[in-house]
Amino acid sequence: MSSDTADAIPFRSFERLRAETYTDAAAAALLIWDYFLTFDLEVSLMWPSEWSIIKILFFLTRYLPFFDVTLVMYYQIKPNITEETCRRTYEPAGWLIVIGIIIAEIILVVRTWAIWGRGKRIGYALLAASILAVVPVLVIENIFLKSIVFSPHPGPATPGCLLTSANPIIALSFVVVIVFETFVLVLTLIKGVQQCKLRNHDIILLQALMIID
Template sequence: MNDELSDELALSWSRLQTVKASKCCLRVLHISLNFRQYVNVASMAILVFDYCLTLDLEVSLVWPSRMTLSKTLFVLSRYTPFFDVPVGLYYILTPNVPLNRCFNLNLAATVMSVFGIAIGEAILFLPQSMGYFLAHQCSCLSFLQATQVGASATVVMVSMFLRSMEFGPPILAAIPGCNQTGGSFILIGACFILVLLNETALMSYTLWLGFKTYRHSRNPLIVTLYRDGVMYFMFLFMGSTANFAILIAGEASFFDLPTFRR
């Protein structure tokens, strides 16, 4: 009799611990998903806030100017986030998204993110190198060819990653957004390694160009250009590092945060 009571008590205790563990796991999952949603909504808020801060200068200085390569890059970097960030928010916040639509949304957001990163690197390289390029075309062309090889490898790996993506129904009906159930995330990690290497090489090359060409210059414009360029690079570098860490060591619910890097 005592043995039967002991077995029943042990079984009841085990069930109680299982229920507590399940509640704890659900609570952790809920906190993680809320954090992901808060970060992504904050990204959209920062985007709109930044646009409003400089809209008057943009209207008075940029819009009336003639179309050049620099203006084209500026317009692309300025306005394309208003496409892919809402797509990403829809991907994350909309309940009961069909699985085929999840794939298309993920495809659009990922392609636009890669495009935005490429535009950002072009902006980082263009202002400091154009003057030097005219006088030293061979060295600049060699560097651009090496950069193009890295960019091509990144595009190939992103394509392989997109084909490997798998989606399933949400874990709970109350959880909005698409549920990624599989995919070769290591490919995206490798892409961000290439981005880190490319950005480091790009910034090192830019600093070398600046030191060689403008080391005796006291022009405030040149000083400001290089100072802001270094700061811009540092933010890009930290963003790439954070993205790589999330993809390698983070939880699956955070894998889409790199969408909002740019």
């Protein structure tokens, strides 16, 4: 790579690459640590249970992260990696991350639907909200991944993919997820308050009956 090309790459791109590498490495370590901390619970609670959609979703959200983390660490630390290889690993890693998030959100939606007694109205509301959240996220992710531009490193021994340009629209996907999870949180809080009031009412009624007796 010529010195002119190296000078054309902003130094902040190298700083961002190193920061992303350290962050991803820390996240990978936390993932492995959490896995071993909870493995005994998985064996005792999930393995003996009957197969269901929820069980399948659990194992998908449990083990898919190991695939995308492997891809991420590969393109973050491999030296002398080409721009084409960067794209071929970055795109599937990005889609795996999105799929993992969607699966986790589905589990959250099912849980919320369950605490609301699996009512039809709340089920339709959660389904509509899920569609309104998932479709934009998929569209945004596609636009983002198609816009990414990698640049070669100044030296072949420099590890990682140097992402120098991408559509900032990806930030909108986080906004969509935050809005969706806020909606689910509000539903959960409403049901929690209702259950708390009902429990307090039952306690007061029981105390009154004890006094009468």
